[in-house]
Amino acid sequence: MSRCLLIVNPTAGRERAKYYKQPLKDQLDTMYDEVEMRITNGPGDATDWAREASLTGYDAVFCMGGDGTLNETVNGLAQAGRTSLTFGFVPLGTVNDLGRALHMPLHPEAAIAGLKxxxxxxxxxxxxxxxxxxxxxxxxxMPEAVGAVSIEQKTRLGPLAYFLTGLKALQNHETYLFKIESDNGVYIYRSPLIVLMLTDSVGSFRNIAPAAQVDDGKLWLGIFKDFTYLDLLRAIPEFMAGTPLSSEYMSLTTATHVNITLVEGSLTTNMDGDQGPDFPLDIEVIPSFLNVCVPSQPHHAMNFLPYGKPHLPSPKKIIKKIPHE
Ligand SMILES: Nc1ncnc2c1ncn2[C@@H]1O[C@H](COP(=O)(O)OP(=O)(O)OP(=O)(O)O)[C@@H](O)[C@H]1O
Known part of the structure; x- marks a missing residue:
């Protein structure tokens, strides 16, 4: 008998789970013998429940929520360490980078339909x-600035809220001294921003590590060079047009294990869109850990639009009536 746990964050994505959780459960009921739906009460539930499900032999864990819910659920699965289960998600949040990297339909209705x-x-x-x-x-x-983006700004502007806030922060940006040890050696860098990526979508942008693949077994390390505000204004039109970021602005390398120390000052980190752990950072890739159930209908989302270009299946099949959002 196959068993699936569905974890739903009721607050994610402007509380839209109430429209989509039952249609998702109905779809999962066609795929597994037994589907248990659990609604999170706060931080930590998704991690605990995913870990428990993995350790007790569930065949699949799905979640519905934003990048925070996805990160929490995957943390539970990783803590359990079992790779022989299926993971799936229906994105509801603002950015949904993993969904974009997997070319999933980002509208929840389309993502559920694609599970057929x-x-x-x-x-x-x-x-x-x-x-x-x-x-x-x-x-x-940039992470310091985007950490301050309010829920109201996210709701109104989607990923554009992060872009505009980041742009504003560029005017008076600081640089930081990092010691980076990796498979490639030990280096000291002064940089305003370092980004380690596993996929080709970062804050909805696809031109920072465009060659990154979700299963390439690599960490992509982008170290931004110091730049003036004018340099940046010159680069923005090309960047917005999707041109890969030039080496004039950022050096890009790959590694499997990276250790980063902040040599001076203090700085917070951002992990999958939320506050991450403190320095020093010991980072490694765990290749092909997840076996992700990806809906059909490959979809190429556009930056800034919460769901990319509308891409809806025939709505009458899955959801009869959805209140106007
Ligand atoms: N019942 C709940 N009440 C309040 N917070 C919750 C509840 N359940 C889960 N959470 C927390 O909500 C946080 C935000 O969730 P998530 O990131 O998935 O949504 P979001 O902020 O709308 O998405 P995004 O950040 O992509 O815009 C998570 O850190 C999670 O721990």
């Missing part, structure tokens, strides 16, 4: 100190 014909994709995760991440670890002026 899923395929299965191995996906690397990363470990940073005693946490796990699925997409990014970043440190520098």
């Amino acid at each position: 014909k899923p395929h299965y994709q191995k996906v690397d995760i990363g470990r940073v100190n005693d946490h796990y991440f699925v997409n990014t670890i970043a440190a520098g002026f």
